[in-house]
Amino acid sequence: MISKKIKRRNFLSFATFLGLGATATAGWEMLYHAPEETPGITAGARKPLRKALNKTELFFRKFFGNDHHVKSYPKSMAAKEVRTNGDIGIDDTGFNPANWKLEIVKSGEEVLKIGIDEIKALPKTEIVYSFKCVEGWDQIQYWSGLKFADLISHYGLQSLAQKEYVGMETPNGEYYVGLDRESALHPQTILAYEMNAKPVPLENGAPLRLIIPVKYGIKNLKRIGKISFSDRRPRDYWAEQGYDYYSGL
Amino acid sequence: MKVIKEKHPLVMRWTHWINFPILTIMIWSGLLIYWANDVYKITIFGHTFVRFFPNWFYNWLSIPHRLSEGMAFHFLFMWFFTLNGIFYVLYTIISGEWRELVPTRHSFKEAWLVVLHDLHIRKTAPPQNKYNAAQRIAYTAIIVMGAGSVFTGLAIYKPVQFYWAAWLCGGYHLARILHFALTIGYLFFFVIHVVQVVLAGWNNFRSVVSGFEVVEKPGSANKSILNENPPAPTI
Numbered sequence: 001m002i003s004k005k006i007k008r009r010n011f012l013s014f015a016t017f018l019g020l021g022a023t024a025t026a027g028w029e030m031l032y033h034a035p036e037e038t039p040g041i042t043a044g045a046r047k048p049l050r051k052a053l054n055k056t057e058l059f060f061r062k063f064f065g066n067d068h069h070v071k072s073y074p075k076s077m078a079a080k081e082v083r084t085n086g087d088i089g090i091d092d093t094g095f096n097p098a099n100w101k102l103e104i105v106k107s108g109e110e111v112l113k114i115g116i117d118e119i120k121a122l123p124k125t126e127i128v129y130s131f132k133c134v135e136g137w138d139q140i141q142y143w144s145g146l147k148f149a150d151l152i153s154h155y156g157l158q159s160l161a162q163k164e165y166v167g168m169e170t171p172n173g174e175y176y177v178g179l180d181r182e183s184a185l186h187p188q189t190i191l192a193y194e195m196n197a198k199p200v201p202l203e204n205g206a207p208l209r210l211i212i213p214v215k216y217g218i219k220n221l222k223r224i225g226k227i228s229f230s231d232r233r234p235r236d237y238w239a240e241q242g243y244d245y246y247s248g249l
Numbered sequence: 250m251k252v253i254k255e256k257h258p259l260v261m262r263w264t265h266w267i268n269f270p271i272l273t274i275m276i277w278s279g280l281l282i283y284w285a286n287d288v289y290k291i292t293i294f295g296h297t298f299v300r301f302f303p304n305w306f307y308n309w310l311s312i313p314h315r316l317s318e319g320m321a322f323h324f325l326f327m328w329f330f331t332l333n334g335i336f337y338v339l340y341t342i343i344s345g346e347w348r349e350l351v352p353t354r355h356s357f358k359e360a361w362l363v364v365l366h367d368l369h370i371r372k373t374a375p376p377q378n379k380y381n382a383a384q385r386i387a388y389t390a391i392i393v394m395g396a397g398s399v400f401t402g403l404a405i406y407k408p409v410q411f412y413w414a415a416w417l418c419g420g421y422h423l424a425r426i427l428h429f430a431l432t433i434g435y436l437f438f439f440v441i442h443v444v445q446v447v448l449a450g451w452n453n454f455r456s457v458v459s460g461f462e463v464v465e466k467p468g469s470a471n472k473s474i475l476n477e478n479p480p481a482p483t484i
């Protein structure tokens with residue numbers, strides 16, 4: 001009888017529909033209430049989501065190209081009021097740029113200390129590009145400084161730079177970033193000592209800050225204190241707050 | 250006498266229902282991301298008519314200060330959204346279902362007549378096969394929009410590595426605006442879609458779960474035996 005068939009198919013299809021719906025809801029609840037990852041180099045995200053972020057990073061890293069450059073703009077388009085979004089790591093009073101030296105950790109014992117004048121004597125690279133914050137805003141900014149790749153070659157750090165990651169931290173150690181090697185060595189990555197052709201102001205990261213256009217702003221460390229190299233991911237401030245470690249553009 | 254009329258193949262139903270929660274999650278997680286720089290508004294002659302979004306809206310949905318969480322969900326579910334969409338499009342092409350879905354050259358004129366009919370201004374509606382002209386336009390447009398969200402999303406997500414996508418979108422700014430506008434588009438689609446589904450009644454709604462509608466066919470009791478075994482459902 002046709003009405004029996006209709007009833008049967010209705011029942012089967014709706015039972016499946018509701019059953020799958022219940023399963024999907026349960027699955028979602030499981031994900032939403034999944035435990036937070038064990039805090040390590042990364043922290044603050046649910047365990048399965050962190051796994052997904054890491055896997056997605058591996059996928060999209062394949063598309064990285066040294067020849068993929070961010071767009072440059074004329075200097076006239078650079079913002080006069082450069083936006084700062086935080087002072088984590090640079091909020092200690094009594095910091096004197098005159099006493100500052102860039103510290104490059106070559107090994108457990110050997111630390112290379114470089115003054116700002118030495119850095120300024122090396123070839124200068126300028127960049128006018130659209131700085132992108134992970135929050136979703138961007139601003140065209142004009143920075144100049146020493147290409148990180150040039151720092152490596154000048155000080156003969158090539159073997160160190162073979163390691164998978166570069167770590168940088170502020171002198172007080174309160175803000176720190178981890179960079180994959182290829183992003184750090186990207187031709188547009190610079191250690192900037194000038195903003196709008198004038199010395200970087202304190203609030204923008206004086207005397208030397210990282211400008212790495214292939215990453216979101218969170219990786220652009222202000223007031224670089226120490227640089228180190230490692231095959232394991234160095235600690236990263238925002239990765240500990242649930243953000244993607246790679247944060248590459 | 251009642252007859253089973255097959256309407257929606259299994260794949261159509263699966264991809265439709267899978268998309269619903271996934272798109273919901275994409276929009277929700279997208280809001281968590283958007284909040285971090287929620288600059289869009291509709292301003293005409295200096296007066297702001299709509300602010301996307303007022304604070305009560307964010308608080309109602311517990312949106313503030315969850316950017317990293319939003320990104321984590323968004324970058325996971327984006328895979329399912331995209332793959333489901335591609336699977337659906339491929340299916341409509343391979344199965345030939347696209348012929349029912351893609352607008353014809355008469356569709357734009359006919360769609361207007363459909364709207365007038367739906368508003369009870371016109372008594373008759375133009376002839377249709379499975380979908381009327383307005384549906385053809387809507388169901389095709391929504392796929393173009395979905396592809397647009399994926400493409401603009403990629404341009405926002407990796408504007409350096411996928412610089413060509415960012416360029417085609419007219420730049421990072423415009424990609425973000427388009428991505429947002431498309432999302433508002435889905436919300437409008439959803440409202441109209443649900444209203445139409447409710448108005449179309451149970452027989453129609455059932456068909457997008459069970460696959461068939463029940464239609465009345467004129468005929469005597471003798472003929473019922475011939476109809477005992479309707480053609481096997483097309484999958």
